[in-house]
Amino acid sequence: MTRKRAALLAAIKEPMVVEEIEYLDPAPNRVLVRTGASPFCSTDCVNWRGELAKIPPTILGHASMGEVVEVGPGVAHIKVGDRVIVPGTSECGVCFYCAAGRPDQCSETFDRGGIWPHVANRDNGEPVSAAGNVGGYAELMNVTANQVFPVETDLPDEWLSMLGCGITTGLGCVFNVAKVQPGSSVAVVGLGHLGQWMVQAARIAGARRIIAIDPIAWRREHAGRLGATHAVDPSADDPVAQVQKLTEGRGADYVLEAATVTEAFTQAILMSRRAGTVVLTSVERADAQVTVPQTALSVTSRAILGAQNGNVRMRHDLPRFIRMMEDGRLDPEAIITNRYRLDQINEALRASDEKRDLSGIIVPSLG
Ligand SMILES: [Zn+2]
Ligand SMILES: [Zn+2]
Structure with missing residues (x-):
C-alpha cells in the first residue's frame, strides 16, 4: 500500500476534493506510475456533470505521463524507472481489435466502459476507481502494463503528457x-x-x-x-x-x-x-x-x-510525434495555456468548462 494524494470526484457536479488515499499494490499485470503531468481534458467537464456514466468516487484524467515506480510480478516488458506515456487506451495486443491492427478499440479499454473499478481506498473505506483506466489527476497511478508506453526523449513532462490524448x-x-x-x-x-x-x-x-x-x-x-x-x-x-x-x-x-x-x-x-x-x-x-x-x-x-485516439498504434506513432516536437514542427507550448497544482484542480475544471484554457496541465510536483 502506498499513500498519495489524488483529486477525487467524490460526487457528481460537486467540487473535486484532494486527499490522501491508499493505493493498492500492483496486481500481477499492473504497474504504479508516479505522475509527472496530466493535461486537463474538456471530456472531464462532461464526466464531472455525470454525463458519461462515471461513478464516484473516481479519479478523472484519462491521459498522463510519468515514471514507473513499481511493477507487478507478471510484468516483463516495463521496468522501474521507465519514463512512460499513459494514454486513455490500452493495447493488450491479443484481443480481436488489437489483432486486427486497431488497438484504438482494444477490448481491455472498451469492455470495461472506460473505468477501472478499484485502484485505491479512501480512509473511510470506500473503493476509488480510475476514469479512463488512468486516473491522472493524482500523484500516483495504478494502471495495466498494457497502457504504459516507454519513451526515450528529453522533452519536458508537460509536453509529453499531451501525447495521451x-x-x-x-x-x-x-x-x-x-x-x-x-x-x-x-x-x-x-x-x-x-x-x-x-x-x-x-x-x-x-x-x-x-x-x-x-x-x-x-x-x-x-x-x-x-x-x-x-x-x-x-x-x-x-x-x-x-x-x-x-x-x-x-x-x-x-x-x-x-x-x-x-x-x-x-x-x-x-x-x-x-x-x-x-x-x-x-x-x-x-x-x-x-x-x-x-x-x-x-x-x-x-x-x-x-x-x-486518432486510430494510433502507440508504439508506432509515439516516436513519430515526439520527433515532430523535437525538430520544432509541432509547437506544444502554444497549446499549454496554464499549469496547475493538484489542489487547483477545480480551477482547471472551470477554465476548461468556460473555454479559457486550451490545455491546462496538472503538475502534481508543483504542490
Ligand atoms: Zn481527452
Ligand atoms: Zn486489445
Whole structure:
C-alpha cells in the first residue's frame, strides 16, 4: 500500500476534493506510475456533470505521463524507472481489435466502459476507481502494463503528457484517419486543444487551405498563428455556406470535428465536399443524437469516419510525434495555456468548462 494524494470526484457536479488515499499494490499485470503531468481534458467537464456514466468516487484524467515506480510480478516488458506515456487506451495486443491492427478499440479499454473499478481506498473505506483506466489527476497511478508506453526523449513532462490524448487524437485524425493530402483543403470545427493540434497537423501534412472554425475570436486567432489560412465564425453566419464560399462552392476536402456539440456534427458533414472525408471525434452526452439529411450520407459519397485516439498504434506513432516536437514542427507550448497544482484542480475544471484554457496541465510536483 502506498499513500498519495489524488483529486477525487467524490460526487457528481460537486467540487473535486484532494486527499490522501491508499493505493493498492500492483496486481500481477499492473504497474504504479508516479505522475509527472496530466493535461486537463474538456471530456472531464462532461464526466464531472455525470454525463458519461462515471461513478464516484473516481479519479478523472484519462491521459498522463510519468515514471514507473513499481511493477507487478507478471510484468516483463516495463521496468522501474521507465519514463512512460499513459494514454486513455490500452493495447493488450491479443484481443480481436488489437489483432486486427486497431488497438484504438482494444477490448481491455472498451469492455470495461472506460473505468477501472478499484485502484485505491479512501480512509473511510470506500473503493476509488480510475476514469479512463488512468486516473491522472493524482500523484500516483495504478494502471495495466498494457497502457504504459516507454519513451526515450528529453522533452519536458508537460509536453509529453499531451501525447495521451490531444496530440494522438489531433495528429492521428489528420495522418491516420483522414490521411490529409498535400494541396488539399481542411476545415477544423472547434478550436480547443484538439482542434489546435489538428490545425498544426494539417499544416505539416501540406494542406493548402486550413479553415479554422470556432465562435471564440481568440481561438481563431491562435489557430491562425499555428497555420490556419482562413477563419470562420459560426455564430456570425451559416458556417456551411462560409466554408463553401472558401472552397469554390464545393465544400472542404476534409472536415475534422472537435467541437463536442451535436449541431457541429451536422455542420461538419454538410461542409465537406461531395466524396469528401469527415472525421468525428467528440461526445456531448452519452445519449446525444445527431440529425443529418439522408442524401448527405448516401448519394454524395462522403466518407464519414469516427475516430477514437486518432486510430494510433502507440508504439508506432509515439516516436513519430515526439520527433515532430523535437525538430520544432509541432509547437506544444502554444497549446499549454496554464499549469496547475493538484489542489487547483477545480480551477482547471472551470477554465476548461468556460473555454479559457486550451490545455491546462496538472503538475502534481508543483504542490
Ligand atoms: Zn481527452
Ligand atoms: Zn486489445
